[in-house]
Amino acid sequence: MSEIANEAIVVENLRKVYSSNGVEAVKNVSFSVHYGEIFGFLGPNGAGKSTTIKTIIGLLRPTDGKIYLDGVDVLKHPNRVRMVKGYSSQESSLDDRLTAYENIFLQGKFFHLSNEKIEKRSKEVLEMFGLWERRKDLIESYSGGMMKRLDIAEALIHRPKILFLDEPTLGLDIQTRHSIWNYIKKLREEHGMTIFLTTHYLEEADELCDRVGIIDNGKILALDKPGVLKSQIGGDLITMTFGNEKEKVNAFLEKLKTVKDVKSVNALDNNVYSLVAEKNGDQLIPKVFSVAEKEGISIESIRLKRPTLDDVYLTYTGKTIREAEGSREEAAQQRVTMRRIRR
Numbered sequence: 001m002s003e004i005a006n007e008a009i010v011v012e013n014l015r016k017v018y019s020s021n022g023v024e025a026v027k028n029v030s031f032s033v034h035y036g037e038i039f040g041f042l043g044p045n046g047a048g049k050s051t052t053i054k055t056i057i058g059l060l061r062p063t064d065g066k067i068y069l070d071g072v073d074v075l076k077h078p079n080r081v082r083m084v085k086g087y088s089s090q091e092s093s094l095d096d097r098l099t100a101y102e103n104i105f106l107q108g109k110f111f112h113l114s115n116e117k118i119e120k121r122s123k124e125v126l127e128m129f130g131l132w133e134r135r136k137d138l139i140e141s142y143s144g145g146m147m148k149r150l151d152i153a154e155a156l157i158h159r160p161k162i163l164f165l166d167e168p169t170l171g172l173d174i175q176t177r178h179s180i181w182n183y184i185k186k187l188r189e190e191h192g193m194t195i196f197l198t199t200h201y202l203e204e205a206d207e208l209c210d211r212v213g214i215i216d217n218g219k220i221l222a223l224d225k226p227g228v229l230k231s232q233i234g235g236d237l238i239t240m241t242f243g244n245e246k247e248k249v250n251a252f253l254e255k256l257k258t259v260k261d262v263k264s265v266n267a268l269d270n271n272v273y274s275l276v277a278e279k280n281g282d283q284l285i286p287k288v289f290s291v292a293e294k295e296g297i298s299i300e301s302i303r304l305k306r307p308t309l310d311d312v313y314l315t316y317t318g319k320t321i322r323e324a325e326g327s328r329e330e331a332a333q334q335r336v337t338m339r340r341i342r343r
Contacts, residue, residue, distance in 0.1 A: 004068045008162050008194040009033035014065035016051050025051040027218040033196055038188055040209035041198045044321055048218040049198035050090065053166050057087050070161055086155035086163045090170055092147050096139040100131055103139065104154050111158040125153040129183060145176035149183065163187065165197040169204060181207055200321055202309040214316050221316040230307040233315045235263050236281025237305045240273050243298040252297045259287050
């Protein structure tokens with residue numbers, strides 16, 4: 001019970017099987033999220049990210065498992081956790097025939113807030129997301145980025161302790177994506193909010209999340225800080241090319257193997273060689289040049305590459321996460337277009 005009381009979110013042995021087709025979307029998932037943490041699920045479409053969020057917040061009923069938000073059993077006391085959580089889904093919940101203020105006013109009424117509270121809080125959240133000056137404009141005139149900011153603002157009208165964001169920047173351009181990242185950081189820094197987000201953008205998980213869960217086919221394959229996950233798959237990679245004859249290069253490479261913090265030295269294609277560092281590769285590069293000078297070796301090029309979350313995902317799943325990106329972004333753009341040509 002101590003973990004449940006001390007954590008913002010606790011999920012134990014969560015399973016979700018869709019009765020319509022028998023698909024097991026979430027398979028015995030267990031994890032917890034600390035108060036004040038930005039926690040992320042990283043995975044492609046169909047990995048089980050959205051199903052997990054929807055189950056946690058009560059939009060879907062789990063097949064098995066237990067869920068606690070702010071120490072409260074979600075399945076036993078759904079009404080008690082209603083005010084604790086805020087949710088912004090992949091698809092916009094906005095009515096584009098209403099103004100921004102009318103949308104957020106309606107959301108406040110769903111939480112039974114008084115007109116006075118809605119007036120005060122709507123000004124706070126709209127100013128926070130830079131939308132106060134556009135509050136009287138119809139949503140149909142908003143850009144995709146503005147709509148997403150308003151979606152998140154709506155999720156904050158009742159001042160939740162825990163915010164759930166399902167693919168918060170899906171389909172947005174990189175500049176708008178960075179803008180949304182800044183707003184998310186601001187929520188945690190200025191309001192101490194606990195944030196649980198899903199994403200298939202590697203750089204988003206790396207930039208925002210204190211911890212990341214790698215999820216695929218309904219299972220959590222790895223969970224830790226991004227830096228720890230990257231360090232677990234190997235050290236920094238240094239690639240080099242040389243201008244000297246092969247015999248001299250081979251002798252140089254043998255010398256490198258004896259240098260402290262060199263994990264391995266390997267020959268690649270076309271006169272390219274790789275060196276894997278035990279730890280920080282940038283501290284090893286000066287040693288490489290020092291040995292090269294002593295051995296009379298000319299280094300034509302040298303490059304340092306640190307492990308990325310893409311490398312982590314590839315290690316745990318055997319595939320890259322980029323395979324799903326294009327089709328999902330196109331689908332997101334189509335949904336926005338269809339919403340605007342309805343009526």
